[in-house]
Amino acid sequence: MSDIDKAPMPEKGIDQTLLGARITKQINIQIANQLNTGILVVDAQLTIIVWNRFLQVHTGKKSENVLEQSIFSVFPELPVRWLSRKLNSVLQLNTPSFCSWEQRHHLFNLPHTRPITTDSDFMAQNCTFLPIVTDTNDSYICILIEDVTDVCHYQTQLKKALAELAKINRIDGLTQIYNRRHWQKSLEQEYAKARRHDKKLSLIMLDLDHFKLFNDNYGHQCGDMVLIEVSALISTLLRVEDIFGRYGGEEFAIILPETDLSGAIELAQRICGRVSALALTYKEQNVKVTASLGVAQLGEQEQSYEALISQADAALYQAKAQGRNKVFSNQCSSTLAVG
Amino acid sequence: MSEFHLTEDQQDCLQELINIAMGQASDQLARYLDSFVYLKVPSIESVDAKELMRTLSEQKNAIAVVSQGFFGHEGIRGEALLVYQEGDSDRIADLLGYEPDDLSKDEQVIDISSILTTTFLNVFAQQIDNQMSYNAPKLLPNVKDNLFEHLQQMPFTWDIALKVNINYQVTDYSFNCNMILLIPEVAITNIKHVLNRILAEF
Numbered sequence: 079m080s081d082i083d084k085a086p087m088p089e090k091g092i093d094q095t096l097l098g099a100r101i102t103k104q105i106n107i108q109i110a111n112q113l114n115t116g117i118l119v120v121d122a123q124l125t126i127i128v129w130n131r132f133l134q135v136h137t138g139k140k141s142e143n144v145l146e147q148s149i150f151s152v153f154p155e156l157p158v159r160w161l162s163r164k165l166n167s168v169l170q171l172n173t174p175s176f177c178s179w180e181q182r183h184h185l186f187n188l189p190h191t192r193p194i195t196t197d198s199d200f201m202a203q204n205c206t207f208l209p210i211v212t213d214t215n216d217s218y219i220c221i222l223i224e225d226v227t228d229v230c231h232y233q234t235q236l237k238k239a240l241a242e243l244a245k246i247n248r249i250d251g252l253t254q255i256y257n258r259r260h261w262q263k264s265l266e267q268e269y270a271k272a273r274r275h276d277k278k279l280s281l282i283m284l285d286l287d288h289f290k291l292f293n294d295n296y297g298h299q300c301g302d303m304v305l306i307e308v309s310a311l312i313s314t315l316l317r318v319e320d321i322f323g324r325y326g327g328e329e330f331a332i333i334l335p336e337t338d339l340s341g342a343i344e345l346a347q348r349i350c351g352r353v354s355a356l357a358l359t360y361k362e363q364n365v366k367v368t369a370s371l372g373v374a375q376l377g378e379q380e381q382s383y384e385a386l387i388s389q390a391d392a393a394l395y396q397a398k399a400q401g402r403n404k405v406f407s408n409q410c411s412s413t414l415a416v417g
Numbered sequence: 418m419s420e421f422h423l424t425e426d427q428q429d430c431l432q433e434l435i436n437i438a439m440g441q442a443s444d445q446l447a448r449y450l451d452s453f454v455y456l457k458v459p460s461i462e463s464v465d466a467k468e469l470m471r472t473l474s475e476q477k478n479a480i481a482v483v484s485q486g487f488f489g490h491e492g493i494r495g496e497a498l499l500v501y502q503e504g505d506s507d508r509i510a511d512l513l514g515y516e517p518d519d520l521s522k523d524e525q526v527i528d529i530s531s532i533l534t535t536t537f538l539n540v541f542a543q544q545i546d547n548q549m550s551y552n553a554p555k556l557l558p559n560v561k562d563n564l565f566e567h568l569q570q571m572p573f574t575w576d577i578a579l580k581v582n583i584n585y586q587v588t589d590y591s592f593n594c595n596m597i598l599l600i601p602e603v604a605i606t607n608i609k610h611v612l613n614r615i616l617a618e619f
Binding site for chain 2: 166171173206
């Protein structure tokens with residue numbers, strides 16, 4: 079109950095009491111009409127009996143076409159079945175009911191008046207349905223319609239920003255593939271999955287040969303271009319479930335779920351061949367790039383995902399030691415030539 | 418034992434008030450749902466803040482929590498949390514007679530929670546000569562990680578929580594949820610006054 083209901087009424091005489099009641103009534107009406115909230119009162123038959131200025135202004139409808147009319151004929155946009163049930167619960171249970179913009183953007187098609195661009199032409203609304211019982215024991219429902227366009231707008235912006243941040247958090251800015259942190263987290267998960275379900279898991283570690291020379295001979299912009307082009311090329315050679323990340327400066331890593339060693343080697347050889355065949359130019363000069371790749375499959379002995387990285391890393395070292403532009407695996411007897 | 422702890426008499430009295438409120442609320446619900454509502458006697462525990470934190474952090478499988486603030490006269494106010502375990506909320510649509518495509522799952526859970534909370538608290542408020550107003554119910558996002566955080570970010574410090582275990586069975590549908598009423602200390606003092614008043618009348 080608002081304090082307005084309890085406004086002091088002088089008990090000096092009937093005239094004074096009536097005067098007090100009249101003033102209180104006037105105050106209530108003026109407040110209702112100046113509120114920046116829509117007020118709509120319907121009776122048990124869902125006929126509109128009261129509405130305030132906020133709604134008059136925002137709907138552009140005339141009182142004579144609204145009062146004494148069914149709420150559904152005045153506002154044909156309302157979901158009949160849903161709202162009937164909602165209002166019925168208010169009448170029967172004598173409890174308030176609510177409808178938030180987060181579940182339903184708006185109930186009433188009211189234009190919003192915000193000087194901002196939003197996703198919707200309509201005012202986002204929080205609606206409250208309040209039971210009202212009068213002295214005569216008649217039941218009414220007061221519908222309060224709050225304009226929450228701002229809240230909705232900023233919340234949507236915030237969600238977008240958070241999604242963008244979450245993406246930035248996973249992605250390497252230069253190459254647009256996964257960064258080391260996200261890649262490593264993925265490997266941790268894939269390792270756990272492979273162990274739990276007894277599935278195969280392989281790993282390719284890849285390092286660009288003599289990468290420092292690109293930077294030294296042509297400048298860092300050339301190095302960056304090589305990293306971008308090689309990442310883009312490798313991305314096209316992978317399956318959707320493969321997880322490709324930038325491990326360090328010029329070192330990349332690929333997680334291959336449900337893939338055995340021969341499958342991983344086959345892919346590594348294809349990557350090795352395609353990288354060396356890449357025709358890159360920087361400032362009208364041809365730039366030749368090759369990669370060394372180490373491959374490992376998760377075996378019985380590895381106790382952690384880090385151990386798998388070590389295996390692939392050791393193989394990568396061997397590929398480098400044996401002359402670069404090669405694929406190597408410690409789990410395979412022979413050195414693997416470029417395919 | 419904190420000064421906000423209820424005596425045995427007060428606890429009994431409160432249990433009785435809640436039983437009555439729950440009984441009347443389920444009666445109203447049965448009429449509204451136009452079906453037979455079977456209600457077990459709700460089990461009530463009052464738990465202190467630390468204890469609740471512990472129980473709730475153990476309740477890892479909570480899938481949805483709906484929070485709704487309530488406030489009445491004499492400083493009686495608090496927040497009701499309705500906690501659903503996996504599977505509890507599957508039948509809500511059936512229970513409320515919604516069509517499958519009628520509402521999003523979120524809206525269903527919010528709807529039934531609000532109905533449960535407000536019918537119960539309305540009757541409870543009548544018992545103690547009070548009248549309640551309510552905030553809009555809110556579904557807490559990402560319950561799994563956030564329930565604990567939510568409890569710590571309450572706008573008021575609460576020292577006692579009333580945990581009311583509700584078990585509704587509606588004809589063919591069984592439906593379980595936990596209602597947890599978080600009540601700040603001022604409100605507890607006021608509730609104790611009311612309980613003492615009722616006890617004195619006996």
